[in-house]
Amino acid sequence: MAGEPIITIVGNLTADPELRYVSSGTPVASFTVASTPRSLNRQTNQWEDGEAMFVRCSVWREYGENVAESLTKGMRVVVTGRLTVRSYEYNGQQRTSIEMQVDEVGPSLRYARAQVTKISGGSGGQNRGGGNYGGGQGGQSQQGAPSGGRASYDAPQGGSSYDPWQQAPQGGSSFDDLPPF
Structure with a gap:
């Protein structure tokens, strides 16, 4: 929908993501991100923590299953959504909560390293509303031929016949690690 506020939060997971299945069988992963602002106290020249903000997040379908398998309590993450x-009733009182429907989530690499494993098969790479990564204009068609003259982001792991970097240029030159000067 147009006009929805999009935000990015950087923080730590307060617990492992909870994976559950709604009545239709659709998986959803829920997790909470704690984000604490820090500011420099110029009088003491020390960093001080501000009031922590806790944001409840939801990720649906296969994406939610990936999140539940990949992220764990305490991990620093970057979440955009x-x-x-949401309004609900609790103990006879009407309550309201603000939640985030996640578009993108991943580990923050500021203080860590990550090993990414691409999922093969299934629907990985189909457009899920966030961007164009394989279907549609400029992506790759179902038969494997690129549309719009671009190589697909979902190319097979060994490359594709449309990969411009797959072979050395014509004319007998070869590549090496030495600079040309």
Whole structure:
């Protein structure tokens, strides 16, 4: 929908993501990100923590299963998504909560290293509303031929016949690690 506020939060997971299945069998992973602002106290020249903000996040379908398998409590993450308002009744009182419907999530690499494993098969890489990564204009068609003259982001692991970097240029030159000067 147009006009929804999109935000990015950097923080730590307060617990392992919870994976559950709704009545239709669709998986959803839920997790909470704690983000604590830090500021420099110029009088003491020390960093001080501000008030922590806790944001509840939801990720649906195969994406949610990937999140539940990949992220764990305490991990520093970068989360981008749309804020949504949810009203509910608890102990006879009407309550409201602000939650995030996640578009993108991943580990923060500021203080860590990550090993990414691409999932083969299934629907990995199909457009899930966030960007164009394999279907549609400029992506790769179902038969494997690129549309729009671009190589696909979902190319097979060994490369594709449309990969411009797959072979050395014509004319007998070869590549090496030495600079040309």
